[in-house]
Amino acid sequence: MSDALARPPAAGPTAPPRSNAVVAVLALAGIVVSLMQTLVIPIVPQLPKLLDAPASDTAWAVTATLLAAAVATPVVGRLGDMIGKRRMLLTSIVLLVSGSVVCALADSLTPMIAGRALQGLAAAVVPLGISIMRDALPAERLAGSTALMSASLGVGGALGLPAAAFIADNWDWHLLFWTSAVLGALAFLLVLLVVPESANRAGGRFDLVGALGLSAGLVTLLLAVSKGGDWGWTSGTTLGLGAAAVVILAAWGRWELRAAQPLVDLRTTARTQVLFTNLASVALGFSMFAMSLVLPQLLQLPEQTGYGLGRSMLTVGLVLAPQGLVMMAMSAVSAGITKTRGPKVTLMTGALIVAAGYGLNIVLMSELWHLILVSCVIGGGVGFTYGAMPALIMGAVDPSQTGAANSLNTLMRSLGTSFASALAGVILAQMTTDFGGYALPSENGFKVVMAIGAGAALLAFVLAAFIPGRTAAVRPTATEDAEETTPLKA
Template sequence: MTHHPTVGEVRTHPSRTLLVLALGALAYTMAQTMIIPALPRLQQELGVSTTSVAWLITLNLLAAALATPIIGRLGDMFGKERMLLLSLGIFAAGSLVAMFAHSLPLYLVGRIIQGGGGAILPLSIGIIRDEFPREKVATGIGTISAMYGIGGGVALVISGILVDAFGVDSIFALALALSIIAAIATWRYVPESPVRVRAPIDYLGATLMAVGLAAVLLAISEGNAWGWTSGGVVGLFLAGAAVLVAFTAWELRAPAPMIDMRLMRRRAVWTVNLAGFASGVAIFGSYILIPQLVQTPSSAGYGFGATVTMSGLYLLPSALLMLVAGPLSGRMSTRSGSRRPLVLGSIFGVLSYLMLAFLHDHPWEILVGSGLLGLGLGLSLAAMANLVVDAVPQDQTGIAVSVNTIVRSIGGAIGGQIAAAILTGSANADGLPAIGGYQGAFLMSAAGTAATLAVTKLMPRGRSSAAQAHAEAAEAVA
């Protein structure tokens, strides 16, 4: 019989468990970004319009937004390791469908199923909180949070190489292989969490939330294409808002709500979610704007005419520094609380976007800006995850982190649409955006990051649980 580790063994070997969880998170985040450079190739091979192929992004976002809080809550109720295995299995199934798809409808089905694995990161963070020694929780969460940016940066490089050499199907094959390896390692080395909440499933709440979020996100995603004042977009916004109001009213009176709205109203929680939304608005600039800028032919008066693969290399400094900054943020949280790394990360983020807006004539300027961005994102994303974890009861970790993830995704969808509108509005006769469009989009990202910095002033001050554990350990030694 295969030995399944106990929580005690994980506390003895947390690095091994962290490596397994990071692999699953990396597989998911890479898949979210690898598809972007492949969209023009897919459009050409399938003979479809740009609008049609863009649904591969939109529907995946919708699926992830709906699945993440629901599965996150089920993890709190029935076990996070069990739900993590389910999420990895769903993600693998979607990758398999997309790998053998040869038509747009099948690719869409595969991407929708892939999005159903969106709870991988929140569940991994919950497992770390439940099973790691208290003094190692913040650093572990920082490492997992860093996967969000590392996967995106690495994926842009790998995607170009794979698509050029082996075709679009290869990016889904890689996602499938990584998810299978992560699932096997999770089953073998990650124990089931002993922390559970005993409550019935809130089916009505889950349904209302799913319908409301789907309507709002669809309106945001298609605003530029359909027109922001079109009947379809306005109708979706109104319908989504009405359903979400009904969802909130139900959750406030439900005997076992899926999301505890009273918990969400705590200042320590809503301020972090507001910061997550603002940072989501800004993050678009790191994964889309930089590659588009450097791929622009130099004949346009800017850009370097980089290939898809080369454009991904410009994001490597960001990915490498996030690998350092995420755990560093966790160590800072352990020593002095998580607000400080969020402040520092936001400052670095503002500086990076300002640099990219005004200094982009030479490759080294883009590389330095990318590096500053990675440092800022690594510190900020890890700090926000630790702030959420520290603000909620242990049996609410899965849903609380999931909500923060979805709020950031909504911000990202809005930021992406605003940036796209700025670029489109600045287009010249040749169809290429003017450099002023990129400057405006980067400044929008700087404003979003500055808003995150401003929100930190509203956050309650005090020691985090990790900082308290560190202080207690130091006193014990003394």
């Protein structure tokens, strides 16, 4: 093992006394970035009026973020492994702040889409933060810290919705983006002051062809999935993009297998532990989005439908907010199970809890407290799974590959979410009820989506069962095997 992979001495900048500060700052950065997922939700219905553009065009304010995040996550993860994870983390936060400022100054569609795309380019902050933790923290702190960092994705989204709704209801909508810019600047400053750079770097030459190929494949795939409902699933545009995605990704895979220094090491991703963790991540990403789609609609539909609760967007946010707190609390429990039983057991347990939450939602959906309970149960299960997945990934890859491997795992969850959005949209568009001349999603439509969410969580449980027996949270390097006094088992 080269000196570049050697651990710094315990007395250095990554010594245990600074561990709490490093974890807190990285988790804050993750929460700030995850706010971008829910930032525009309260104002989406008003965007056509606010930006003087058709609704079909303003939808790109959401789609642009999705596409940019899909492209940036694997590319930035690989660059982090090569030239420094902290450096790429800071770069990502700068992009987030820049995008927030552009949106805050926007009064038309084009700058809004550009700003939202810049915000999406910051999506790799969470996988980069997890990878930094592997390099910077003592072994005994790693499981709990990575679980908390992973949970920040859900925590920021859950807590951001009520805050965004409150701001949008009481002040000018531009304040949403000024707030995110200020939070991003704060996160940048704290990372700069507190978080150390990792000594684990892969070096080498960046695979530009691989990056372009993966980006093209993901963009065409996600465009087909996310816009297929608007364009028509059998339209020439949708089918053409889907076919192009298959061809491009197949050619990309062939290139990556032959490249000396690939963007994504497909041989590593084919290892049983990595492969089935990523497959389970797709299923869980699919499952978790179903709740985000169903609960807000149930809360806002008119009471006269017989199943809607007729509440405001602010109430929606307040109902979903406890989910984020439960997710954060469960990250500690998740870490305890990972330490004693292994991350495989943690992942399987979380998947069962998520499935149970959807089962509850099918029979409990008529009262406000029903939906609070359901969101907390599902949030608890998500807290378990979010903590286990990075532990499983890092247990199977070299420290010099953690940025790329964690970023790919995050991308898998995002793909699952995109597929869930498309399928649920089709179901709710087909299973409708007439309400005053308008077609609204029916109660049975919501129940079908929840049943599919439960099924996806159970599929994740089955996939996780194929992960090799008792797996370690992280895979030790040769250097650390020889040095038992090292503060981190990497």
